[in-house]
Amino acid sequence: MPPSSTGSADRLDATIPGAFPGSEASSHDHVQSVSTHQTLSQSLYERRDEYTRPRNVRIKVGSWNVGAQKGTEQDIGAWFVDGKGLEKAFAGLGVTENAGERRESVREQEGRASKIAPTIPQNDGAAEPSGDEVGIYALGLQEIVDITSPAEALRPYSDPSVAKRWKEAIQAAMPDGYQLVAEQQLIGLLILIYVSPAVLPHIKNVSTTSVGTGLMGYMGNKGAVTARIVLGETTRLAFVNAHLAAGADKTALDRRNWDAGQITSRTRFDPITDVVGTTQAHGEVLGEEDFAFWFGDLNYRLEGMPGDDVRRLLTVHTQGLDTGTADEKGLSADGSPSSATPESTSKNSSNIGANEDEVPLPAEVDPASMQTTITSLLPHDELHQQQKAGKAFHDGWAEGPIRFLPSYKYDIGKVGVFDSSEKRRCPSWCDRILYRTRAAKQRYEARVKEQEEARKRDEEMKAKGLDHAGDDEEVLFDYDPDTDGDNADYDEYDANADPEPEPVSTKDGFSDEILLEYYTSHMRVLSSDHKPLDAIFSLKYDAVIPELKAAIHQEVARELDRQENEGRPSITVVVDRSTGSASPDNTNKTDSDFDGVDFGDVAFAKSKRRNITIANTGRVPATFGFTDRPIEEGLPEGPFPPWLSVTFDREPDKLDKTAADKAASENLHTAYTLEPADVVNVELKLKIAVTELVQNLNEGTATLDDILVLRVQQGRDHFLPVRGRWMQSAFARSIDKLIRIPEGGIRKLQHQKPSHDDPVQWSAPRELFRLTEAIESLMERTLAEWDMTGHDSDKAPWMHNAGWPFVKDPRYFADGTHEEILVKLYEALDCNEPFDAAFDPETAAMQRVEIIAEVLLQFLRSLQGGVVPEDMWEKIEAGIVTSEKSKRQLQPDEERLSTLEALSAIPHNNVCFILVTSFLQKLATEIANATKPDPKTPRSSMDLPASPQVSVRRKTLSKVPEVAVRQLINRNYATVFADAIFRSLNADKMREKDKAVRKERMVRVLELFLADTDQH
Known part of the structure; x- marks a missing residue:
């Protein structure tokens, strides 16, 4: 199993070659969600025979430990691609x-062998399939760098320049059109996979990885590089190029087994989507493929065999070669005097030089043949022993018959001279090519399961006392953990028999067949102390034909669509066109040309409504609701844009927990269920009244264009476009832009925006002039009418409300009562039209002034930057703070002058400030004079107007009744207009106490300008 996440290895840098893999969650963040719609894929899979065709491909697997020798890349093309360098004997x-x-x-x-030229025999020919006879070339190299060097073994990265040299040499030898599809390097390990032009279109889901098992258990001087490819969308192939621990002692053997187990458990490939459309949640591991090839320098030795004896046995056969070395000098392979004469060598070396009239014995029964010698040595092969003992490569791995000499160790530059150095290493089959089929692994797993079941039955019977029923009776099942681990039947094949074709059912249910055709070593390659070896497999597999699959896919999709449509919920959405308007491009097209809800022209604060009808036109009940709409990043989320509200003419479903969870999983905020033929009416209301949105619409950074998504459970989504055409407004603009709007109002600029380059038309926004003039005029009429009528039975609103007309009395001005009139006034302001047209002729002047006062406040609150911008208020407040700290109270005239000096830096804002404060001062004077409290009444019992905006202690007011009334009015006006005129920085981040202090300073500034200088 992979290392625990709590182990120290998890803290290793993931970039170190061969390090332990990270957590699966982090390694596979890119994995897509598993599709919930499997019907199409499953139906397509059931018809796989119609879109697959059998294909044949040869796979050539090669392995070579090059020993970090220079010039070895010059031999690679000749033996691996061209099939040369074989010795017939x-x-x-x-x-x-x-x-x-x-x-x-x-x-x-041997005489010309050098490091600057290929060592392959000249004029050699191919003795096995080569060139374009092979469809897939899989090459594993070991020790392409010197891994015995500490600098290389501990290097935190793989040097790509070495691999580049090898790739260039192999590519030069490959037939035209062959391409590299997979490569992976781990220090000295390199795996390269090339495919032919005919096979290339059938290669998918290539994934490579590496596992280091060397120093400290993870460094890359030992380990494996692996590659996984999917062939024809049906067949998974895995290739493992490994270099296991070296050494001939028991500890080294155990380490080799440990290395193999680590490679198996830690190898992870990228997830793939199978033929039925399911994407794995985690990557594949070794054992999930259909065919695996494990090759490389596995380093298993001949156990318990004296090296001199093995060399002597094998030299008997190599002396038949014209080596000009050991046999010529009369020496054995170990350098001792040879007792074999040329005659005896000829007689005992696999019938070399035998009498032509003699009938040659088959190699397997000839006691003097090389195969007999090999057969006698193989029982001592550690790999076979470990397989049989169930300690390594016992789970379905097989190997072709070994009919070649050990691949290690030879003198470099010699064909058949075994290690003549001082170490005189025992020849061994260190380099191997193993393969495993899915069927073989399943057979192994079935045996393990049977053994486990037998063990459990045996333990159960022993627990019942049935293990020794009598002296003559034996227990049915007898499990011994010390001996039953022996995998005596791991190799169900005859090691010397030619392989037979093996049928395999792939992971995806296709029928494949594999046959090992060749397994040999290239003795005539002299540039390394290892002889390279290769194995050639013939693979017959079912390949998906894309054109046929596409045609079948369409047929299946049409049929499933027909079946699904008959039984799935279905609704129809009908948009009411009766209130349609011209389309936004002002052409002759009408709302009928737009497949959605068109609100037409949209003005500030004006509500517009449209209706849709939803009908169940299916055969089953339909549950539906609006779900989150597709939006760009930064826009408000949810089913509706902030300027739209939606109302159904019925109550939503009352859902139990299961239904509620299902609705929540589909992001249905409210759910409605319609029976077949039932309908529901839905009203969509649009209103633009949020200052920020108005500003964005004016500037063109926002649009009234969105898409609502109506989701039907177990049905298809319906997309409902919604749009409107924004009519430019004077609200939510800056003073600098408003003073540049020409005569006629903002609507004159419907297709363009006010620019700083436009000439200044007004000293202050014309809208501000119009509103203040209208209020002043209406106020004069109101006061005059009141004086004329003399309403003794009911006091005037200003008699009991010191904030009137800017603070409404709910008895006369309930919220929403005058919404339509306000909208008409906003429109009149934007279009530069008379305000009187917005009122009913019978509307009293008192009510008119209240409503226009509301428009004025709305206009000031919406101004970008306000009348007094944030930075300007900071300067004004700084002066106030300085005065407060110095404890020197400035005279009112000095304070007013200080404020006006600061505002002089922004002259147009200064004009607006003076305009508004002068207007308020005049209004307050007129109302205070109209209040006229009885001067003879003591202040303690004086009937003063209420102060709705701010609490005022009566003892702080003037003892003069007229002055006290004026103070109340000024205080209320200043409080109301402080937020409308001033803008302050970081107000949302301030403490409530600090906000109150700042607000009081703003009110104080306004009171200075509202005060009647003639009063004392």
Whole structure:
């Protein structure tokens, strides 16, 4: 199993080659969600015979430990791609003869061997399938760098320049059109996979990885590089190039087994989507593929065999070669005097030089043959022993018959001379090519399951006392953990028999077949102390034909769509066109040309309504509701834009927990269920009244264009476009832009925006002039009418409300009562039209002044930057703070002058400030004079107007009744207009206490300008 997440290895840098893999969650964040709609894929899979065709491909797997020797890349193309360098006498499985009859002799070859030229025999020919006869080339190299060097073994990265040199050499030898589809390097390990032009279109889901098992258990001087490809969308192939621990002692053997287990448990490939459309939640591991090939320098030795004896046995056969070395000098392979004469060598070396009249014995029964010698040595092969003991490669791994000499260790530059150095290493089959099919692994797992079940039955019977029923009776099941782990039947094949084709049912249910055709070593390659070896497999597989699959896919989709439509919920959405308006482009097209809800022209604060009808036109009940709409980043989320509200003419469903959870999973905020033929009416209301949105619409950074999503459970989504055409407004603009709007109002600029380059038309916004003038005029009429009528029975609103007309008395001005009139006034302001047209002729002047006062406040609150911008207020407040700290109270005239001096830096804002404060001062004077409290009444019992905006203690007011009334009015006006005139920085981040202090300072500034200077 992979290391625990709590282990120290998890803290290793993930970039170190071969380090422990990270957590699966982080490694596979890119994995897509599993599709919930499997019907189409499953139906398509059931018809797989119609869109797959059998294909055949040869797979050539090669392995070579190059020992970090220079010049070895010059031999790679000749033996691996061209199939050269084989020796007939030691050919191996499938090789019967060499094509090159005039090839260079061994003596000549060894005589010219060098590091600057290929060592392959000259004039050699291919003795196995080569070139374009092979569809997939999979090459594993070991020790392409010197891994015995501490600098290389501990290097935190792989040097790509070395791999580049090898790739260039192999690509030069490949037939035209062959391409590299997978590569992975781990320090000295390199795996390269090339495919032919015919196979390339069938390669998908390539994934490579590496596992280091060297120093400290994870460094890359030992380990494996692996690759996974999917062939024809049906067949998973895994290739493992490994270099296991070296050494001939028991500890080294155990470490090799540990290395193999680590490689198996820690290898992770990227997830893939199978043929039925399911994407794995986690990556694939070794064992999930259909065919696996494990090759490399596995380093398993000949256990318990003296090296000198093995060399002597094998030298008997190599002396038949024209080596010009050991046999010529009369020496054995270990350097001792040879007792074998040329005659005896000829007699005992696999019938070499035998009498032509003699009938040659088959190699497997000839006691003097090389195969007999090999067969006698193989029982001592550690790999076979570990497989049989169930300690490594016992779970379905197989190997072709070994009919070639050990691949290690040879003198570099020699064909058949085993290690003549001081170490005199025992020859061994260190380099191997194993393969495993899905069927073989399943057979192994079935045996393990049977053994486990047998063990459990045996324990159960022993627990019942049935283990020894009598002296003559034996227990039915007897499990011994010390012996039953012996996998004596791990190799169900005859090691010397030619392989037979093995049928395999793939993971995705397709029928494949594999046959090992060749397994041999290339003895005539001299540039390394390891002989390279290769194995050639013939694979018959079912390949998906894309054109046929596409046609079947369409048929299946149409049929499923027909079946699904008959039984799925279905609704129809009808948009009411009776209130349609011209389309936004002002062409002759009408709302009928727009497949959605068109609100037409949209003005500030004006509500517009449209209706839709939803009908259940299916055969089953339909549950639906609006779900979150698709939006761009930064826009408000939810089912509706902030300027739209939606109302159904019925109550939503009352859902139990299961139904509520289902609705929540589909993001249905409210759900409604309609029976077949039932309908529901829905009203959509649009209103633009939020200052920020008005500003964005004016500037063109926002639009009234959105899409609502009506989701039907187990049905399809309906998309309902919604749009409107924004009519430019004077609200939510800056003073600097408003003073540049020409005569006629903002609507004159419907298709353009006010610019700083436009000439200044007004000293202050014309809208401000119009509103203040209208209020002053109406106030005069109101006061005059009141004086004339003399309403003794009911006091005037200003008699009991010191904030009137800006603070409404709910008895006369309830919220929403005058919404339509306000909208008409907003429109009149934007279009530069008379305000009187917005009122009913019978509307009293008193009510008119109240409503226009509301428009004035709305206009000031919406001004971008306000009358007194944030930075300007900071300067004014700084002066106030300085005065407060110095405890020197400025005279009112000095304070007013200080404020006006600060505002002089922004002259147009200064004009607006003076305009508004002068207007309020005049209004307050007129209302205070109209109140006229009885001067003879003591202040303690004086009937003063209420102060709705701010609490005022009576003892702080003037003892003069007229002055006290004026103070109340000024205080209320200043409080109301402080937020409308001033803008302050970071107000939302301030403490409530600090906000109150700042607000009081603003009110104080306004009171200075509202005060009647003639009063004392």
